[in-house]
Amino acid sequence: MRTAAVVGTGLIGTSVALALAERGVTTYLIDRDRSVARTAAALGAGTARMPDAPVDLAVLAVPPGSVAAVLEEHQKGRLARTYTDVASVKSPPQADMEARGCDLASFVGGHPLAGRERSGPLAGRADLFGGRPWVLTPGPATEQVALGRALELVRLCGGVPVVLSPEDHDHAVALVSHVPHLLASLMAARLQDGAELSVRLAGQGLRDVTRIAAGDAALWTDILATNAPAVAEVLGDVADDLAEVLRALRALASVDAVTARSHPAATELAKLLARGNAGHARIPGKHGGTPVTYSSVRVVLRDRAGELARVLADASGTGVNIEDIRLDHATDGNTGLVELLVAGGSADALTAGLRRHGWLIHA
Known part of the structure; x- marks a missing residue:
């Protein structure tokens, strides 16, 4: 890969561009807000202008709901020979591309599983994707050259390629990314009207739970709306668990502290907490290895x-x-x-x- 274009110079787009520029790829930066593209360029991410000829690969770093329209626009303008995206939802954009008549032979969906709670080009880092999974979702029409370019992009950015269907991807990220973000936001929202003294007592546990709630609200609204079916399915299971916890706590609230310790509701709470221990133990450790205590x-x-x-x-x-x-x-x-x-x-x-x-x- 000698030339690339990055469309959308927020956190992820700028990080991709920084990684490519660091590896010697001539990178063009395109953003509807030209001042944002110029900021990314000032960081060394590339050149804030359109290329004079089609580039080898265009990376569409835009919200999921915009991917299909942006792909259609730039395919008509012959921006690149091949295209990929970095959006965190795959199935609905793919269906939109098909409805618009986009050239799916030159496109392969992509999603790097990396990010930060900060947004914008100033938060970009060339090493953001190092050792992180990068899902690719080639379709039946995807040509080998497009998949090869996407794999080269992942390699240049230091990611680890994982090939999934769009449907499997969307269900997976609902569980490990989208619902966790939503739950962090719901917990953080409780703090808005909390007593000042209560908030001042916050420790590292609360910071850990709510850290990702600082993410861009507009972007996450787009993500959750686009992946609504899968998110609703996972959240429904969480709601069932919450209802069970609430029943147990209300039962315990009606008895004295001594009785509560041996109450059946306490046993149910212990089972739920043990399930949490078991689930946490399944989260991969450093570099995807076995978790270490x-x-x-x-x-x-x-x-x-x-x-x-x-x-x-x-x-x-x-x-x-x-x-x-x-x-x-x-x-x-x-x-x-x-x-x-x-x-x-x-x-x-x-x-x-x-x-x-x-x-x-x-x-």
């Missing part, structure tokens, strides 16, 4: 410049590999905690090493 070392930080860099430098000096990092700010604004996650029995060595450097470890 990490140990946590929580270090108290003073709120001053360079404090995080210092603790990470001292942690590095212990020789312990840090698998993940989480930050939690205290409500007084003067201190915070950094949680360093490490594998196996490395926590003791890390704790001892940091204490030698004078760091206060939170038990």
